Amino acid sequence: MEALAVRLSGLDPYVDGAMRIVAFYDTLMRRRVDLPALARASAGLAECVAGIRLHGTGGSTRVSPHGTQASTPPAPASGEAPIVLDDEEIGTVWLERPGPPNPLDEVLLDRFALAVAAAAERYGPARTTMADPALVELAISSDSDDAARARALRLLGFAPGLPVRVVAVRTSLPLDRVGALVCPGRPVKAAPLADAGVILATGLDRTGFPAGVRAGIGAAESPDRSWRQARTALRFTTPREPVVDHGDLGALALLADIPEDAVRDNPDVAAIDRLSPEDLETLDTYCATASVRRAAELLHLHHSSIARRLDHIGKALALDLTAPTGLTRARLALTTWRLLHGEPSR
Template identity: 35%
Template sequence: MQELVGRLTAVDAEATETLKVIAYFDALIHGHATTEVLLRGAAILSGCAAGQTVSGKTMRVDASGVRAAAPPGVWPSRSFEDGGVVWIERSGPAHANDEMILERLAIAAGIAHERTSPAAASRRALETLIDDQASAEARSDAAKRLHLDPHTRYRIIATTDAAPTTSAGRMPSVVVGTAHGPVRAVLADETSTWRHAGIGIRCTPPSMPESWASALIALRLTPARESIIDAADLGTLLPLAIEADASALGMPDVAALSDLVATHPGAEVLLDAITATDSLRAAGVETGLHHSTVQARAEQYSDALGFDIRSPRGRVRLALALAVHRLATSRFD
């Protein structure tokens, strides 16, 4: 970094100062600097007061780097994890490196918060608890940090919602990067309501990776007409879905369905309604289509798929093909 700064000095003074800001905060992060030290650095670099609010606590240092009470006002700011916000109190036109100072301060403040806050400790514990690559000892320690009884069965929720807050406070949750995009894992609370979620099977703490895996499968199987699926209600479909998810074998029904959905917008909604209702007339009521339209499309779709989706056996094939198709195409980015 120092060599790069030296090379840029003679070319672009502003770029040089920007790199110095980055290097400065990187050094503070590497040194595990406290929040006060980070704010003091931002204040000195910017020449104006800097502050932070997170978890209901506010800290501010003035332009000379001394802690002081925060005055009212709206300042240039950046947010970070757990609703945290940092700001610098620039009252006039922004200076050249204000944006970079704020950006690096927010990153550093988020890292410092992650290292020290109880909420962050709960996130790390939950992430370990649902990780099937973690050792049994590590998962046991994580369960203790979350105050879980080793003989009680719990559930993990996989959701694209924000973590809810109950009367007992915010539930432990962590956003997990999956092959299908970021998904929030939440230690279940039966009283919570969800807009879009997969509910995992009940497991004791040592087996919580199984609850997470089943919750993620359930979330990925959630169709447009249904916002929540409980993995316990999937029955035989759950192990079949897990096996299909891990299999690289080609499935003709799924390939035909994918081609049909790609060429007929709205087909998936009607096909799902056909599997979920007891007649084509009922599927028409659910989708808002006339009965004759549903009959015509059911015949057209049967021809395209190569089997009669109106027969009992055809509905089973269609339901399985839809499930595997959703597993292959679900994204939560």
């Protein structure tokens, strides 16, 4: 590379400078320098403050041209570049040049970002959210022994003894995006499996799930048990309640263990199966609110129209929906019917 730079130097000063920058970072990468060394070298080469920020750590590093931590307040970046690893943006590098950008800053930032990605992977764990599905499956499988599970979690970047929650997800969005939203600034990994996406997180903000995502959350116990809980909770999700924590289900979780044949043979569930989509929506809204007027508000109908529908539905179910027992039976039948048919996510 250095020989090529010399040969090109007489052709174009810009090409000469660019090739020397490439050779400079190639040397740093061959020497396997770490992130602090890369920041110091970049600041010295650029003769201005250089910075590195990794999303996975939540922290940033600013180094002065003298190789020390920058003591001046952060200035607007004169140029920046994304750090990309395995097709995922894991951070940013930037320069804080006081004057106008140098014509070669773009080349410098590009090679700076490439070198940081290599160092982040080498001195990891890599800060990408997406993980090897085989490792994730090993971590959550009930067939894995404790030693294999611990090794898988360690390779995924989770410290020994760190509580990990498992989330089962159905979404059309990229899993790494969902993982970053629900566990910002803390270790999180995601991978697609056959029937659902998996997110392993050390902390969870359930309000961070984007619209349209269905998610079941397991407890922070053994990952294999947490995965079973998460899959069960996912079955209880609805458009009205797209995120369900297994711990919030209580005794309702037992409904998921009822054999399918027993569910199909139950008269209440069979009656639910015969309702029209419109009647199902009305019954679902009424069961969720236990109020005719509130259901009417949510469905944008007059309360008398809802009352007539509920009277019709009650007769079809052979239940008095105004009585506590009838409403309880309707709720249980509707929930069990959903579990049986596996309502698709929207």
